[in-house]
Amino acid sequence: MAAHDKSAHSHAHHAHQPSTSVHHDHKHHDHKEHHAPSHPAHHKHGPHDHHAHHAHMVEDFRRRFWISLVLTVPILVLSPMIQAFLGLGEALRFPGDLWVLWALSSVVFFYGGWPFLKGIAEELRQRNPGMMTLIAIAISVAYLYSSAVVFGLAGKIFFWELATLIDVMLLGHWIEMRSVLGASRALEELARLMPTEAHRVMPDGSIQDVPLDQLQAGDRVLVRPGEKIPADGVIVEGHTTVNEALLTGESAPVEKKVGDTVIGGAINGEGSLVVEVQKTGAESYLSQVIELVRQAQETKSRTQDLANRAARWLTVVALGGGALTLAVWTLVMGQPFDFALERMVTVMVIACPHALGLAVPLVVAVSTALSAQNGLLIRDRTAFENARNLQAVIFDKTGTLTEGRFGVTDTLVFQDGLSEEELLTLAAAVEQHSEHPIARGIVEAVAHPPAAEDFEAIPGKGARARVNGEEVRVVSPGYLREHGLEVQDERVDRLAEQGKTVVFVVRDGRVAGAIALADVIRPESKEAVRQLKAMGLQVMMLTGDNRRVAAWVAREIGLDDYFAEVLPDQKAAKVREVQQRGLRVAMVGDGINDAPALAQADVGIAIGAGTDVAIETADIVLVRNDPRDVVSILRLSRATYRKMVQNLWWAAGYNIVAIPLAAGVLYKLGLLLGPAVGAMLMSASTVIVAVNARFLSVE
Known part of the structure; x- marks a missing residue:
């Protein structure tokens, strides 16, 4: 687990490109090779250790914030600029007061600012300057310049701004890390499901x-x-x-x-x-789910690449903008160095790309944990993100849109005085002694079939028995033809044209009625198809069944298209055929004989996997056998992307306004931002990003 810990816990020192606080920056996993965890200890300790370590860091920032805040009070009281602002004159001055001010400020700088000073060393060592570099440079310049003034250099003392800046940054990190902790807690909650x-x-x-x-x-x-x-x-x-x-x-x-x-x-x-x-x-369902969630959270998001590039550019803008601000105010505008220095520090602080680094990883962490809690297991993060762009969904029929078992669909009565319920009851009484799938389907349609006597199977044709003293036979159309009991009813012909299996009930030598059976369509299928079409997708079906059955199922649930009589080895070719129409395609199947088609599709979704989460060729595994979960995963994919975009705008968009204000473009109108205000704005954007990610939902 060394690699995992190294990246996950770099937040301990806050010496990282901010994106690594939740997101682990390594190459994209091919989850088709990571279908099962191999280290039980990883699951037993990993999430808990990560969570405990992160909780420790939250506590560390909280402690540094409160100690620094307490020390900031006398720093404010002793600062000449604050005294002048409050009109106190020399009332609070005493011999050596500036040395006391310097000592207190040094404690705040080295103790409160330690995470940032440590961070700049790590970022520069990795040649990846980011948020820590900006904050460390800002507080170091303020501290060193103010210390030089105390030691005799002409100028103004910035210790009060240094202290308040560090306070705000520590507070922002504390709040942000608590939000991060909430986002990552879901993984530990999964691990806690097991008893001790x-x-x-x-x-x-x-x-x-x-x-x-x-x-x-x-x-x-x-x-x-x-x-x-x-x-x-x-x-x-x-x-x-x-x-x-x-x-x-x-x-x-x-x-x-x-x-x-x-x-x-x-x-x-x-x-x-x-x-x-x-x-x-490690073989258990829960351990495999935890491993899938961990892998998915660690997988690099394509959107994260964009965020990282933006964060790097923002760092360059902040450093360059700070230097330019200092030069313009001193060399062009002729302002004192201390005024220009304050503008430079504010620009560098306000442009910190911290929120930008967190914008995507927080959403990734929330969405993968949320999906697992709803039985939607993401094995390939890239495929999940691509699901938002799908244009067509192809379902396997048997076991996916249908239940894979015979059920009664129609009952026809030919004799007066006999109801459909009575006809079914007579047939079920005979068939309860048979193990044939058609017989099972009839028996399941009746709650309490009466007892039957003298049961006898008619090989290849049906069965007979005595029910309430009457001889009842449940037989095939072939049996009727052999015994001259032809039925002329267009309703029977219509049922046969739909590909349904029709059996006849013969009572005391006369045909009493007919029962039609077919593979039972799942009640949820029609709703799933309706919702997918409402989302703008084409919905299709692949089946090895004959064309009549396929046409009936397609008509019943409102499909756009279907492919019938397709052999298992031809399914991938059919998916490719749909892709060649210019459509981005998801294939939904049971993951067994649908494996080539799942692999061929842009997104492969295995449905009804139950506890078998290690389906090799699927990008997404749906635990329940409910086609509506396909709708849920597509909605979650779209919602996740929306959250990412929202967060990127929150994280970067405010800089468009804030950086010019920090540089002092509205100085002549009396609007000037100090470093502490800049830090508050930057921290606010980080907290907004963290909170916004938490509002992600499956619905």
Whole structure:
């Protein structure tokens, strides 16, 4: 973790280009190679250590600020300029007062200004002058010049301006770092989801409380009502509901029974469970999510490159502008050196690119943590930022837009006196003894099918049984043809044209009705498509199903286009075909047979991954099987970019007005900014940037 710590903790000395306070400045990760964490200790200690270290730095700036502020009071009282301004004359003067003033100011300069003096050394060593360089030069010039006056040079003493400037800078850093801490805290909150201990069930049935790091795959653990599940595993005893909201973003509690998988960190509901551990440490879902968030936060944003370049130019402008201001006021305007020096210091302070360096990394930190909390896992930061420019979304059909299981879509009744519910109930009574997918679909449509007797399968054609004393058969169209029971009904023909599977219910030798089944369209699909189209995107579908089924699904949910009868190895070519229309394309699939298409797309989105976050070819992994999460990730991408742009304007835009004011262009109108006021403006822009990033949301 050495590289990580070095960059993450450079804020300790505040000796960095400001962009590294949250953002770790290294080359862009290819997350397709970083699909799983390899160091469990990294997850166990990394976020906590970073958080604790950052909290220590907040405390350090707070302490330096208060001590410097207390010392500033006598500095103000002893400063000749302040005494003259208040009309006190010689009332507060005493022998050696200037030496006391110098001593107090020296303490503020070296103690309060230490983070900035340390920072300039680091920035110059890295040949990357930035905010620390500007502040250090400003306070050093003020201190050295004022000290020279105390030691006999003719001029004015600037100690009061030096002290107030350092106070404001320390206060600004303290407030800003608290905001940064809030932005990065989400990662630690994820790590905190795990309990500290587990109730391991021993071979003799006794319960032993053990630390999590002692759990191994195959162990069984007891999870009592209301407790956190200690590891990823499968339920071997018990029935309950589980709250996975903080892990997957799924707000409603999820019902769990024997055989179902559970995620470590989820909160058990009302039932007691025995869980067999499957994954621990770095292999667990939560550890992988934390690693993905950390990698995404560290990945260099393209927008950050722009911000860094702007910050470097602003540093050059500040240094050059300060020197030019000094020269113009002394050589051209003929003003005293101390007046020109004050203008120079103000220009350098007000142009500090600190807010510019934080503008993008803070938004990155907030957006990646926010996405993880909502089950939207970003594996490739660049792809996520590019998602805002997408023009088309292609969905895989089976398991993505549909549920991948047969369900009843239509019921047709041919006999008088028989309702659709009664027809379905008769069919379900027969089919409850069958394991066929069509039979399962019919049975699931009826809450409590009645008992059936004398069940018998009709190989390849259906099944028969006695229900309430009547013989009932559920059979295929082929069976009807063989037995001369043809049905002439255009409704049946229309259902067949839609690619639906139609079965017939025969009661006592007469065809009582027909039931149509199809792959069930997810209720959320239609809403997802509607919202994507409202965002200006074209929505398409890829499927290996026949053209009739594809046309029906496309019509039902309002797709713009579809590709049917596409073999898995042809999907990538279809994505390429859409790209050749000049469209930037996202592919949404389950990440298994859709891998080539996910890789071909401009943005690959794996949906319904559950606990499998290590999907090789996806740029973004959506934990839930909800197409509306595609809308959420696109909205978050757009909102993140908007926040970045807003922050860049806040960070740099105010300089357009502030630098000329600091240089004294409105001096003749009586408007003049002092260094402390300049520091307040600069600090205010930094705090605004930090607070604005915190208002980012998925909605």
